Amino acid sequence: MTLITPRKLLGAGALLTALAALTACSGGGAQPADTADSSGGGGGDSGYTIAMVTHETPGDTFWDKIRAGAEQAAKDVGATLQYSNDPAAEKQAQLIQTAIDSDVDGIATTLATPDALAESVQAAGAAGIPIVGFNSGIDQYKDVGALMYFGSDENLAGATAGERIAEAGGKHPLCVIQAAGSVALEARCAGVKSAVPGTENIQVNGADDSAVVASLQAKLQQDPSIDYIVTLGAPIAMDALDAMEQSGSEAKLITFDLNADAAQAIKDGRIEFSIDQQPYVQGYLAVTSLYLKVKNGNDMGGGLPVLTGPSFVDASNIDTILPFAENNTR
Known part of the structure; x- marks a missing residue:
């Protein structure tokens, strides 16, 4: 490793x-204000x-x-x-x-x-x-x-996520890149691959949720050896959950970043953990x-x-973090 x-x-x-x-x-x-304008x-x-x-x-x-x-x-x-x-x-x-x-x-x-x-x-x-x-x-x-x-540090974040996948026995993660040319997203997948050499990348159109679901569903049906899905954004994680359900995949899901839906999915056991920046x-x-x-x-x-x-959010701390995710501050 x-x-x-x-x-x-x-x-x-x-x-x-x-x-x-x-x-x-x-x-x-100045002291914090209650209003939400940007001035x-x-x-x-x-x-x-x-x-x-x-x-x-x-x-x-x-x-x-x-x-x-x-x-x-x-x-x-x-x-x-x-x-x-x-x-x-x-x-x-x-x-x-x-x-x-x-x-x-x-x-x-x-x-x-x-x-x-x-x-x-x-x-x-x-x-x-x-x-x-x-x-x-x-x-x-x-x-x-x-x-x-x-x-x-996206290289460190990716490598640490990869280490957790490897420790859990993962061999063939699919790393989902939703925006072409982003140095941060590419670094995340490279970090995962540094710890799990069998990591494969897939490019999707992150601006189109239905296209993301369709691409991932097709890939999961084509290759049942994929045992982990690594999404690089919380909205893409929710698309991945739909694709997993529609394809019948038994892969486990982790995601970078967090929103209220992803936080709830962690609490519900549908997402293993999030790497939060x-x-x-x-x-x-x-x-x-x-x-x-x-x-x-x-x-x-x-x-x-x-x-x-990176800061990791999983079953051990989700109860503490979920309210902040719902409040749009975490």
Whole structure:
């Protein structure tokens, strides 16, 4: 079994505690508000505008948590949040340029396709606008010019998931990639394969649930030796459950990421476990880091990525986590 050695990374839990003190001591800090708009209004107004640009595919509920965390952070520090998204790399790059042209105070962006975004990320730096990466691009963020990074180590997450599969006797996992060209998704499957060499990848269209179900059903009927299905997003896990039922597959299911439906499926024993990257925390830290950078010149992570995962959710802790998943914060 090939093991991946964890890098020395700053954990998000300890960082959040420090952030509470930092934002409280910074003059522009604000207390959390009850409203859900994405502007300031948490009890103070720093006057800062922070842009968040993601590769969100419309309809993917995963991003609701990213945005919820970002909006809460904006309220807490009294900033205005401008959120935009496009799954096409060239259009995401245009959105970053739009934020630059708008002269925002800071930019947080996902880096699922870092090569395509490098020019726009570097343009932000050239314009004197601090830009941080989050969610995708942990191995590339420095190369493209982002100052900090907040997310899960996807290679480590995949390898750890693979180790759990191997310990349970799994030999032929099917790793389901729902978005072509995403470095984070490819890293997850590569990590699983490092621990279980019999891992096979399948590409599906994550924007079409019925197509996902049809593709997986056909694959499971064709190859009954598949003993584990590894989905890389909670909505895809729910599609996989439908495909398993329709195909009569006896494979076990694990998933990356979490939503209320997947959390309930873990509680019900239909999903073995989830590898959670805590997207709410990613959104929250990305916005807060930019506020502190602009106001105080603060950096986070000591030149290393700040980890928000992997965090495992299974039968041992689902009762604690389920209410937070239902509240859209976990």
